Amino acid sequence: MIQGLLNLENEQKFSIEDFILSCANLEAYNSILHWEKWPNKKLLIIGPHKSGKTLLTTIWRKNTDAVVIKNVEDFKDAEKVIVDNIEELSEINLVNIINFTNERGLPLLLTANQYPSFNLKDLNSRIKSIYKVIIKEPDEELLKLILAKSFKQLQIKISDEIISLIFRSIERNYESAYEVVKFIDKLSKITKRSVTLPFVREMLIKYYQTDDL
Incomplete structure (x- = not known):
């Protein structure tokens, strides 16, 4: 039921200004800003889905005119x-890309x-040598900021009480x-209903099996 409703529209698009800084992602953000200091000119950002990795690559791309590629032919x-x-690329393809950038600096x-x-030992060795930064799961402050900003982008006025209610439920x-x-x-x-506290509470109980609200 939930997934069906979510598929009614395309996913919301986020801009660079939507990146929310916190202790969870500060190292990754700073690494993007100071890319000239990357060891061996390479950086691997590791983070959960929706943690802002693609947005960070967008920031770097717009600041440096970098090119997003999927294979060597895209260079x-x-x-x-x-x-x-990188999980979406074939291992051979990824090895070729890394080798290509190594050869040309x-x-x-x-x-x-x-x-x-x-599976490829050669690829594991190359990945192991690349400098890495990790984006952690969000703490309470960051998660509430994400909720508040996401509602704001949809032009939905939301109270702190609703944010706290949602935070406790997800x-x-x-x-x-x-x-x-x-x-x-x-x-x-x-349902043509406003996003009020009673509406959100009802929704969470019905669809998120939350009964302590």
Whole structure:
């Protein structure tokens, strides 16, 4: 039921200004700003789904004119390279990209949802040598900020009480925060009800099996 409602519209698009800094992602953000200091001109950002990795690559791409690629044929005249979600590439393809950037001394930014492990020993060795920063799961402050800002982007006025209610009801991760906001917005439109405290409480009890509200 929840997934069906979430599929009614395309996912919300976020801009650079939407990146929320916290202790969980500060090292990754600073690494993007000071990319000239990357050891061997390479950085791998590891973080959970929806933690802002792609947004960080967007910041770096816009600041440096880097190019997002999926295979060696995409290089063309690229001087700085991004490979987002390295888990989605074939191992041979990823090895070729890393080798290509090594041969030409090109800065390379990689992202992954978790610490990668591959079948190819050669690839594991190359990944092991790359400098890594980890985006942690959000703490209470960051999760509440994500909820508040996501509602604001949808032009939904929300109270601190509703934010606290949602925080107590969802899993403490990035994906759950973005999902519940989209779900509340879509359910509000379907039922033609305003996003009030009683509405949110009712929704959480019905769809999130929360009974201590």
